[in-house]
Amino acid sequence: MPSPYVIDAQGIAKQFLVKESGQRVQALHGIDLRVREGSLTALVGPDGAGKTTFLRLVAGLMRADRGSLNVLGVDVGADPQAVQDRISYMPQRFGLYEDLSVQENLDLYADLHGVGREERQQRYQRLLHMTDLTRFTERPAGKLSGGMKQKLGLACTLVRLPQLLLLDEPTVGVDPLSRRELWEIVQQLVQEERLSVLLTTSYLDEAERCAEVYLLHQGQMLAQGVPDDIRRQADGLCRIAVPPAGQPARTLQARLLQEPQTVIDAVPQGGEVRFIEQRDADPQRLRSLLDGAPVREVASRLEDGFMVLLRAKSGAEQVDVEALRGTAQAAAADEQAVIEVKDLVRRFGDFVAVDRTSFAVARGEIFGLLGPNGAGKTTTFRMLCGLLPASSGSLQVAGVNLRHARAQARRRIGYVSQKYSLYGNLTVRENLQFFGGAYGLHGAHLNRRIEQVSRQFDLAGHGGAPSGQLPGGYRQRLAMAVGLLHEPEILFLDEPTSGADPLARRGFWQRITALAAGGTTIIITTHFMEEAEYCDRIVIQDAGRILAMGTPQQVREQAGGVGSSLNMEQAFIEIVVQAREQANHAAGAPA
Template identity: 55%
Template sequence: MTLEDSVIRAKDLYKGFAIKGGVLPALDHLSLSVKRGELTAVIGPDGAGKTTLMRLIAGLMAPSSGSLSVLGLDSVKDAQEIQSRISYMPQKFGLYEDLTVAENMNLYADLHGVAKDKRPARFQKLLEMMGLERFTGRFAGKLSGGMKQKLGLACTLVRSPDLLLLDEPTVGVDPLSRRELWDILKEFVKEEHLSIFVSTAYMNEAEMCRHVFVLNKGRILADGTPEDLRNLARGRTYRVMPEAGMPTRILQAHLLDDDDHVVDAVPRGGEVHFIARKQGMVIPCLEAGGLKAEADEPRLEDGFMILLRKAEPSVLKSSPDSERALDEGGRPSEEVNIRVKNLVKKFGDFTAVANTSFEVHKGEIFGLLGPNGAGKTTTFKMLCGLLPETSGFLSVAGVDLRKARTRARANIGYVAQKFSLYSHMTVRENLNFFGGLYGLAPAKKKERIREVVKEFHLENRLDMKAGDLPGGYKQRLSMACALIHEPKILFLDEPTSGIDPLARRNFWRQITTLAARGTTIIITTHFMEEAEYCDRFMIQDNGQLLAIGSPSEIRRKLKEPRADMDDIFIKIVDEARKKGERNPWKDSAGA
């Protein structure tokens, strides 16, 4: 690739950050070249260096050594000129929530020096593409998560840049909004020949790019087309159906534990998709259960997992206790832990949740899914006792929330979307604090701290400040704090948002064990494939319950026996919106 063909070119790029006792390399002598006029992705686990790379390209920091040219310009000497020609949308884009959609766009046009006579045509195009033309007078703070991301992209593109940098632009966004955002990006590449460099936690988004770089610990593990990365797993990917009545997550857990024969395993399409160490290898746990695997087509995520497992061979190993829990449990009991009847929540004239009814059983993993602004967060907060219902009946662990909210909360563990840890306190101090908050006696607290530290593999991080932990470890610590008082019910609000596939596997391995031990799990997620881990899930939109059931039940009703969860979700929401009427699933939403 010639210099004229590339928009980004790095050679032996190194960036280190001073830490106690030395220097932490964020980028470790990295070299890459990004082609002009294409959609290019960088993927990698938490702490791989993706955001540091983005900030260096944007001229917001200088490299420690090596060279970096952007648009043919030196990233240090010509930083100001680079910034005048690129647009950069960081993970936390600075929308002004007390300004309207139109006012935000005008503000960013002022900042970028866009001439007033150029704005009407540009704004009109952006608003139409983003589907925001009807909302120009709405305050940004009143938009749903997906609409905020689209407004952020519109503000980033108020001028037509030579290069667009996007740092995980769809984290926390539902599949419908993600699809719309990526359609918009592809349209800009096609119409304006825009060069886009994007980091993403979603492997199916990387599949849509022309070229993909895999980054880990500041180094490029591999790069190529999505097909090149898929081919790394060619001939080694299989699918297998669990025995009747066995949740796919249980079979997945057994496969993941067989590190000698299996690289990765994940529920998909009602089956378990896995990567064998070698083509045609006999998998002992399948042979023992009389289960037959069939060859399956590889995906980009398979190539990513092979590269990551090779670079990071250590995986969270299950303990003998969790092995026993899987062998003895794995299926919810008949005991009802949560009962919801005709639940309604109104904010003034606005109905956020409309007449919803369902039950959740002990040891069940139950998913709350829906587009941004669908009402699932409101439902979630009412279940946790954080928000009072307008009407209806709601009991948690046998306690009526209307009558004894505090008593009900004693049975609840809660992991918020933005981890509610005390960043200035160490891991040990956080655990001590939450143990005291839940009223554990000193001896019991000491015992439980020892147990959760072992369970979540925090032994080597006890004296590290929570704010300095990598994302995966923050998640583990949040789980440990939420479970320190051994609650009957665990609420998880988008706990895997923005973390890589390997960290998600480890997370779900732990959740599977907790459910097998009898803990009831309520989870919201925007990774729709995670609905495969749920015994049952419900989909809401505009406050209405659209669908409820197990993954297999919902596939049967849709006559889509092997469809991906993203496709199922989009189909249910699309059809309900087109009909504009109450979905027939509602009739079966009760007990």
């Protein structure tokens, strides 16, 4: 009788040798995992949990040290090619050829997989329709937006119809609209073609759509079951608190997270704070933390259960909030505008990437730049950092005209890029010394700043470790420490939590909240709409133009009306879709 499982893993263990140190790292410890045929299954867990390692084992790209792993009824360790002929695997950095067109990329992957001409034409028609790329077949892949590239990568992966699809973080770096479209494609394939899918994801709302969820932590299986099984871990513990009028939700959230013995987790949500209390929390201590904020109970979600399980295993990260507040040189009470943008334009040939954008940012404000992939926000961001000249308009940063004195302005700003841009072969301390020298810091002053940021970002015990070997969360901390070495007035963060799990994002935002409270101005781009709730104000851009600007609540109300119950992701999609429909209508209307 054939097995109902397309993946049947029993006792899987995998170890890696770290060449530089000669030490062995255990990536997976005796993992049991089964995926049913025709089902959608999620593998979730913090950074470094072993998710990608497991996918690569299933794909036959490496062999397990111990245990049995059967894929589609085949021992993948003994015959990886027999498995690879029947599956498709889309890694995090899928290899599109950017100089080739959409059609040429599809043709290349069809050739590589030996897909016949008649079969490929049928597949192309369906895949282009599903991904909405039919109009773009002649466009070079390098000219596509991030979301369109992900959809093309998925189409190339599916040029041949596999029996099993492996997806490693398919929606990392993708805006909410493109994320929704990608999920519609995956769910359609599961429902209509009975495709079996195993995916990893950092988005717990995505995992909630799956038939079964496996939760990994440090290479061990922490929990498994249908989403409701994991969600129930937080039943009866979830609350919503309403902060006092005029107080940002992130302030109350940061205070709650400083008491891990009382509060398991807290996150801003719709201008309020959603939190999970400890089962044995002291009611009097909790009331003191809430400081009179009204509270109501709410139903638990998968992410709540996820956080309960993770906190029980690893505990809460302790962030030195007071030390971070001391890094800013200016007072938070000073509301003077430190960034002023008027009629900013950036052209690339005939293409207008940013079209007459205007806004101002006050000192100590957290200001979010949001928008679909290709909307112009990254171009705006790069102009604000002095990395790209404006075509026209006025741009003042820290009192300096960026069109005429970019180098002078850059000395007063810090920058953390989306892609890890430090030197992986240098140790943590060597990176700090190198970049400190680049910022003009020397001698005792540089050493003092290195000690300060190492303490603030909990890097003190990692100074001698090569930065390229650090877990993702620590690499992010090091990038933040480097960006703040010279005590900048303004910190620019370009999708800093892309691919980070909820645990890492909480610690990151505790640090950002403390920096803003100390007077540092924060400009951030993000595709996590949850993170827009931390911002004092946000801008939503598309096609180079501002569609919405204001507090998160004002933007939600713009999308759904006063008293709207839309969350930020729903509001974002509504605003972008409405604007595009209006633009399409205007373009098609008679002159």
